[in-house]
Amino acid sequence: MPEEFVLEKETFEGKNALKLQIAIALAASMAFMISGGVRSWSSPCIPRLLELGSIKNSDVPYVGGLPPVGALLGALVSAPLMQFLGRRKTLLIVVVPWSAAFALLGFAPSTGAVYFARLCTGFMVGVATPAAQIYVAECVNPKIRGILGSLTATLLACGILITFILGSVLECDVLSWILASGALLLGVGMYFAPESPSWLILHGRENEARASLKLLKNLQDPSNPCITEHINKVKEILTDRDTNSNQTNYTEYLKESVKFQNLRPFFLSLTIMFFEEFCGISTIIFHSGTIFKNSGSNIDRHLSSIVVGLVQLVFTCIAMLIVDKTGRRKLLLLSSSIMLISLVPISVYFQLKNVGYESIGNIHWIPLVSLIFFMVGFSLGYNTLPYLIMSEILPSKFRNLFSAIIASFNLFCLFLTVFFYPIMVDLVGEHGVFWLYTMCCFISIIFVYFFLPETKGKSLEEIEMMFRPMKKVEVQENKAFECDAVM
Template sequence: MNSTDIEDQKSPGYGTKEDSVSSHSSSSGEQRSGEASFGPQLLAAGAATLGALALGAAIGWSSPASPQLAEPPLSLSSSDISLIGSIINIGALIGAVGGGIVINKIGRKATAIYVSPIFALGFLLVGFGNNVPMILAGRLLCGLGGGTTSVAAPVYVGEIATSNRRGLLGSGFQLMVVTGILLGYFVGAFVTWWWLSIISGFIPLMFMIAMMFVPESPVYLISKNDENGAKKALQWLRGAHYGIGTELEEIKHSIAEQNARSITFRDLFESSVLKPFLICVALMFFQQFSGINAALFNLNIIFSASGGDMDSNTQSCIVGIVQVAATVVSSVLVDRAGRKILLISSAFVMAVCLVALGVFFYFQENDPALAANLGWLPLVSLIIYIIFFSFGFGPLPWALMGELLPGHVKGLASSLVSGFNWGLAFIITLVFDMLVSAIQMYGVFWLFAGFTVLAGFFVLFLVPETKGKSLDEIQRLFS
C-alpha cells in the first residue's frame, strides 16, 4: 500500500480525522515530527479501562452486601456469603486464561465489546437472584467479564500508548478498579444489595459503547496483516500531524519476528521469556499476599470487629476515597519516580501498617482496655496501607505485565499471569475467615506483613526499572 493512502480514508468503528495528513508525515522512512498527541491516547485508554470500573464495582459490592445477605429474607450462612464474595475470582481466573487466547484471535477491542454483555448479565442475575445458586452464577459471570478485561485492557493500553505515557496510562486500570470499588461502597451505603447490582450493571454497557469509538490496537492489526488499518489507528492515536512511519516500522519488525515462529508453552521456558514471566508471576503473588483482597472484601467485618464508634460503611467509604486519591497521585508519579522506588516504598510501608493492625487486634484479644484507647488505629493503619498499596503494588504489577512480557508470548503469558492472580485472590478471600479462626485476626495481619517485607526485597534485587524505556529496549534487558 502506498504511504499516502491514509490521507483521505476514514476509519470504521472509531472517530476520524477530517484533516488531510501530508505524505511526508506518514511515509515509512520519515522521522517523527513534533510530539504525539496525548488526548487520543487518553480517550482510548479511558474507554478500555471502563471495564476496570465494572470490575471494581463487582469487588466493592461484597463489603456492603455481605451484612445484608445475612439478614432476612435470604438469611445466608457465613460460608454461603464467603463463597458469594470469593467466587468472582474463579470467574476471573477463567476469563483471564481464556482472554489471553481471545485477544489474539479477534483483537483487544472486539474482546472488550463482546465480553461486556456477559458482564452486564452477571450483575442482573445477582440483582434478581432470590437464591444462592442464582447469585453465585451472576457473580461467576461478573468474574468472567472482569478477568477477561484484566487481560485485554492492560495489553491494549500498553500497545496504544507512547513510551513516555505508558506508565501513566497503564496505571489507569488500577485507578478505575479502585474507583469502582469506591462506587460500590458509596452506593451500597444507601441502597439494598440488589439495587446496587442493577445500578452496577450499566457500567459494562458504557464500556461496550465507549470501545466502539476507539481504534483497535495497531500491534494487533499489524499481526493480522492489516497495515492500512494499523496506519489509520496509529495516526488517530498520535494525532494528524505526527509522523508515524518510524513507529509503524518498529511494530512491523517486532511482529515479523513473532510470526517467524509458532507459540507454544515451551516458549515460556526460553531465558528471554522465563525471566520476565516469573517476575510478573512473583509481583502478582506479592500483590495478593499483601492481603489487599482479604481487606477489601471484608472491610465492614474488620471495622465492625475493631469496635470503633464510626459506622463501618462510613469507614469503608473513607478508605475507598483515599484509595482513589492515592491511585491518581501514583499515576502521575510512576513515569517520574520510576517503578522500582514506588514498589519498594509500597511494600515496606504496607508491612508497617499490617504490623500495626495486628498489634491492635492482639491487644483487643489480650488487653481490651488498652485496645479501647487505640480505636483510631485500624482506620488510620488501613488508610496509610491503602495509600501505599495504590502507589505501588496496586497498579504496577498490571502495568509491568504489559511492559515486561515479550510481544510474541504476550497473549499466552499475560493470561497465565492474570489467571494466577485471580486464583490466589479466590483462595485468600475464601480462607480469610478460616485463617482468622486458626491464628486470630492479628496473626493474619502479621502473616501478610511478612510477605510484604519479602516483596520489598524481591523488587530491590530482581525487578528491572522500565521508566522511559521502549518495549523493544525492555526486551533487550532479558536477552
C-alpha cells in the same frame, strides 16, 4: 501539566494525539472501574444480606470467593480471544454478558442465583482486565505510558469507592442494577476506539494498522514516514523471532516460551502479582465491613470503608501522576515499606483483642488509621504498577499467553486470600492473618530491590531487548510526539 509531559513541539497534531490517546485509555480502563464494583460489592452487601437472612454464614466464603474463581477462568479464555479477535473486540464482547450478570445479581431470587451471578461477573473481570491493560500499553506513547497505564488502577479504585458509597445508602439490588448500567459504558467507549496497531501488524493487516496509527498519532496521511517507521520497527522484531503463528508449530512455540530470556520477565510478573494479593488488599476490599465489625470499633463500618476507598482513590491518582517521573522500582519499594509499617499496629491490635486486653476500647481507632495508611502505601505502588509492569516487560510474542497465565495466577491468589480469610480467622485469628500479610510486605521489599529492573521511559522494544543480553539496544532520540512509537 507536569514538565515531563510537555511536548517537544507544541503542534496542533501533537496536542490532539495526546487527547485522543487519553480518551481511548479512559474508555478501555472502564473495564477496571467495573471490576472495582465486582470486588467491593461484597463489602456492603454481605453484612446486609446476613442481617436480612438472605444468606447464611456458611455462604460468605462463596459469595466473596466466587468472583475470583470466575475471573481465573475468564483470564484463561482472554488469551485466545485477544489473539484471534484482538484487544478491542475482546473488550466489546464482554459488555452484554457483564451487564446481564449484574442485572441477575439484582433480581437474584435465591442463593444459587447469587452464586451464579457472582461467578459470571468475576468471569468477565478475567476476560476484560488483561485485554484492557495490554490495549492501553500498545496504543499510547512511551512518554505517557506510565501515567495512562496507571489509569486502569485509578478507575479500579474509583469503582471501589463508588460501590462503597452507593452500598452505604442503597439496597444491594439497586446497587447491582447501577453496576449493570456501568458495564454498558465500556461498550460505548470501545465501539469508537481503534484496534491495537501492534495486534494488526502481528496479523499482517498493515493497511488497518496504518489507519489505526493515523488516528492515534492524529496524522493526515496513512503513508506518513512516522507510521512507516513504526510499522517497520515492529515488523523487524516480529520477523526476528518468527512470531507469525503460521510459520511455527505450537510445540516449537512452547519450547521457545521456556527460554530464560522469556521466562525471566514472566516470573518477575508472577512474583509481583503474588505480593500484590498477599499484602492483604483483597481481604480488606472484600471484607472491610466484616473487619471493622470484628475489630469492635464504634466507628460506623460503612463510613470506615468509604474513608479507606477515598484514600485509595486519592493516592492512586497521585501515583499515576508521578510514576513516569519517579519510576516503577522506587514506587514499589515505597509502597511495600508503608504497607509494612501500617500493618504492624493492626496486627498488634487484634493480638491484644485476642488475649482479652481490657482497655481495647481506648484504642479502637487503630484499625481505621492503620488501614488508611495501608491504603496510602498500596495505592502509591502495588495498586497501579503490577499490571503496568506486566504489560511492559512481557515479550510481545508471548504477551497473550503469558498475560493470561499471570492474570489467572493473580486471580487465584485473590481467591485464596478472599475465600480462606474467614477460615484463617477461625484457625489463627485476625492477628495471625495480618501478621502473615506483614511478612509478605517485608519479603516484597527484598525482591523488588534485588531483582526488578527499571522500565521508566523505555519503549516496549527497548524493554524487550533488556532481557536479551546478547543484543545491544539502540536507543534513538525521540523526535516530535507525533513521530514517537505508539507501542
